[in-house]
Amino acid sequence: MKRLASRQHGVSLIEALVAMAIMAFGMLGIVGVQSTLRSNNDIAKQRSEAVRLAQQAIEDQRSFVQVVTPSNAGIANYNDIITKAQAIDAGAGYTPLGNVNLGVGAPTLAAYVSSAAYTLTTNVVDSGLADNSVAPRMKMLQVVVSWLDRANNAQTATLSTTITRVTPDIAGTLGISADVGTDGVPTKGPFGRNASIPTPAVSFGDGTSGYIPPNRPNGDNTAWLIKDTTGLVTICTTNLADNSLLNAANQLSCAGGAKAWLISGTVDFATNAAIATATDAIHPKGLPQAVQVGFQQTFPAPAAVCYTTAPELNVAVPPPYVSYVCAVVVSPASNPSMAWSGYSYVTGGNLTEAAGGHRVCRYTSLAANDTVQSGHITNALHPNAYWHAGSGLAGQNFLVVPYVTGADTDCPSGPPLPTNWTTFPQPSNSPPPAANPP
Numbered sequence: 001m002k003r004l005a006s007r008q009h010g011v012s013l014i015e016a017l018v019a020m021a022i023m024a025f026g027m028l029g030i031v032g033v034q035s036t037l038r039s040n041n042d043i044a045k046q047r048s049e050a051v052r053l054a055q056q057a058i059e060d061q062r063s064f065v066q067v068v069t070p071s072n073a074g075i076a077n078y079n080d081i082i083t084k085a086q087a088i089d090a091g092a093g094y095t096p097l098g099n100v101n102l103g104v105g106a107p108t109l110a111a112y113v114s115s116a117a118y119t120l121t122t123n124v125v126d127s128g129l130a131d132n133s134v135a136p137r138m139k140m141l142q143v144v145v146s147w148l149d150r151a152n153n154a155q156t157a158t159l160s161t162t163i164t165r166v167t168p169d170i171a172g173t174l175g176i177s178a179d180v181g182t183d184g185v186p187t188k189g190p191f192g193r194n195a196s197i198p199t200p201a202v203s204f205g206d207g208t209s210g211y212i213p214p215n216r217p218n219g220d221n222t223a224w225l226i227k228d229t230t231g232l233v234t235i236c237t238t239n240l241a242d243n244s245l246l247n248a249a250n251q252l253s254c255a256g257g258a259k260a261w262l263i264s265g266t267v268d269f270a271t272n273a274a275i276a277t278a279t280d281a282i283h284p285k286g287l288p289q290a291v292q293v294g295f296q297q298t299f300p301a302p303a304a305v306c307y308t309t310a311p312e313l314n315v316a317v318p319p320p321y322v323s324y325v326c327a328v329v330v331s332p333a334s335n336p337s338m339a340w341s342g343y344s345y346v347t348g349g350n351l352t353e354a355a356g357g358h359r360v361c362r363y364t365s366l367a368a369n370d371t372v373q374s375g376h377i378t379n380a381l382h383p384n385a386y387w388h389a390g391s392g393l394a395g396q397n398f399l400v401v402p403y404v405t406g407a408d409t410d411c412p413s414g415p416p417l418p419t420n421w422t423t424f425p426q427p428s429n430s431p432p433p434a435a436n437p438p
Helices: 013-062 168-173 278-282
Strands: 084-089 093-096 118-127 138-148 154-164 208-211 222-227 233-237 259-269 291-299 305-308 321-330 340-348 358-363 371-373 386-389 398-402
Touching: 013 118, 013 138, 013 154, 222 259, 233 321, 259 291, 259 340, 291 305, 291 321, 321 340
Parallel strands: 259 398
Antiparallel strands: 084 093, 084 118, 118 138, 138 154, 208 222, 222 233, 233 259, 259 321, 291 340, 305 321, 340 386, 358 398
């Protein structure tokens, strides 16, 4: 009987090797995709961190407290916005690079955990010099964050912005309606405090703030304890020299101190041209002068005291203004209670009422609907004379211009200013025509 040859079933070695080779190529592709996804995810995370650092750096630059600050005050100001570089270590947080000038308060970026070490560079270009030869109206910022990824490739993230030369307390009023609060005074200002509280005032964290007025004469140890919600002042004393040393309420001696409201603002100098224009009023050009703001209190009994900062002439670009603040003493026994009346004025400098001198204009608005009594604008809008104001007032600004004819037309008006936006208040050494409204 003839046996049939059996047929073999299975896979040959060559077929198995081919199958394994195909599978290996496929797995290599998957590994490559995973590697690419991991790299892209890592770069995305690093870029997100870089953008966060750039945004935080920009906000740090925007958080200046004053446009110009004395060098010993330790308060961030507009002049601190300069070109600088910072190294941000992956594990240690924020570290300055070498001897690079970082400015006051620069190392403030929060620590974090990262897979890369970043270098943050801020490039600053001053702008607005064409129509303001004294100080730049704005600064153009370009913040560049650079780092090396896992593949040692250079990566960057860039953000750009513009910061204008406007103090925070003035800028804050742009977003607040003029009819908010008592007598048109906004109820909140910088740091969530009453708008009349000076920005450099030190918060004590208990609903009060302390403030040492600027440029006190020798022997004057005046200080103020201010309620954050209302702006009501208790007049105190302190042995401290300035606000940078103030950090607790017990550093003030306030027992039996009188109560007062604050009135504050700036004196701007548009004195670089023979005739001040409306544009000069918006962007003043001129060196600051040693002037004094005074306040003649007509109600209740006169007890107001004013302090004016000295001109900042020891800096490369002197600001064209000085600041002032006055404490107007009030009484709960007066009628109306805790109210005050009077007028403010500017003296000193070259404010002679003659050719070659300068005159004082008052920033105000004469719109007919801005009245508390017929024919008189509200106290918050800087009238010729304040009448029964029941709170503190900020933004009560003056403008010094060249003396031309002695008429109100010496003060700039018209576009780009609103009609009658500035007006001459009174001669610098005598009261206005009417100290109080009828």
